[in-house]
């Protein structure tokens with residue numbers, strides 16, 4: 463939670479590790495310091511080398527502390543990787559009070575009851591997302607506090623993680639002498655930064671295309687409907703370019719960023735400006751006295767199939783939950799992978815839904831960069847908690863049952 467109106471978010475990604483500290487000034491939240499650096503010690507979004515990750519966190523931390531002249535003692539941190547999954551569950555209890563008025567304790571008990579499912583021994587339930595409450599057969603209740611009934615039922619989604627990766631992540635942060643305020647799944651953090659409550663109410667999907675993972679979070683009626691993480695991302699595009707153009711990864715990466723596109727469609731302005739047919743013109747990049755030669759069309763032929771593969775995975779997942787082509791607010795794309803040229807157009811064509819690139823809201827001074835959605839969402843989720851508490855809402859139905867504090871105490875050095 464925010465201390466002295468300073469909040470820190472730490473996004474430990476496979477490609478980049480990002481630390482954002484914001485502060486409150488005149489009722490607005492603004493960037494106090496932001497630093498990022500290349501990340502090591504992760505595989506497909508999961509921490510596999512505690513020491514390397516911890517070393518990087520400490521470097522970032524000292525830079526941020528030097529820049530801001532503030533001591534950072536705790537962070538909100540993300541958890542990513544395709545070991546994350548959700549599974550439906552339900553629970554049922556008898557209302558405890560004689561007057562049959564449902565209390566917070568009843569709600570906590572019924573949510574706790576939903577956790578009693580069989581999962582493999584090396585996995586654990588990280589969060590509980592309620593979908594609906596049922597009071598004596600009356601369905602579709604979102605807020606049961608204060609209502610009357612004899613039997614209270616909850617239908618939820620449980621978010622499960624692979625315990626060793628969860629422990630590695632917490633250990634890497636705690637070894638850096640930081641406390642953990644909360645651990646938020648990456649796509650939910652990104653959603654927090656770029657989606658509006660209206661979009662979540664009407665139906666929307668967030669796709670975060672990172673370096674080695676693509677995450678999907680679907681919302682409807684204000685609740686999480688589905689979450690999935692796939693072990694494929696923008697680094698696969700870089701690898702394809704390296705193979706296709708027979709060049710080194712670092713060269714392929716800069717070619718991707720500078721010239722890459724996943725479609726040859728042009729806007730009217732581009733057509734007007736393009737008298738020499740740019741896409742067939744040879745581009746030459748010199749690196750270490752080697753010349754890599756290609757056309758824009760060659761690049762599209764390499765990049766388009768990979769982006770299309772990613773979008774196909776999303777399309778199949780949406781079909782699985784019956785929401786293919788059926789999300790009124792469409793798709794919002796975040797992550798560094800969202801920056802590849804024409805991804806919006808390709809996604810629109812393939813998913814047959816409206817598509818936007820995610821823009822972070824409510825933090826003054828932060829670049830409009832979709833790669834910053836997760837780190838921004840980490841700090842923004844805590845602002846929402848703060849505001850909620852002020853308005854006395856969170857004491858009521860806190861949809862996410864956070865049992866992390868208990869788990870984390872076990873690791874505190």
Ligand SMILES: Nc1ncnc2c1ncn2[C@@H]1O[C@H](COP(=O)(O)OP(=O)(O)OP(=O)(O)O)[C@@H](O)[C@H]1O
Pocket residue numbers: 474475476477478479501506507542671672673674675676695696697700715718719722797798799801802803833
């Ligand atoms: N302008 C650009 N065009 C295309 N790709 C880009 C651009 N800028 C960054 N990327 C790609 O975005 C990826 C990094 O994005 P991001 O920071 O969201 O990943 P990450 O969080 O480290 O990874 P993950 O979420 O998979 O663990 C890299 O693969 C990088 O090549």
Ligand SMILES: [Mg+2]
Pocket residue numbers: 474475476542648672673797836
């Ligand atoms: Mg990421």
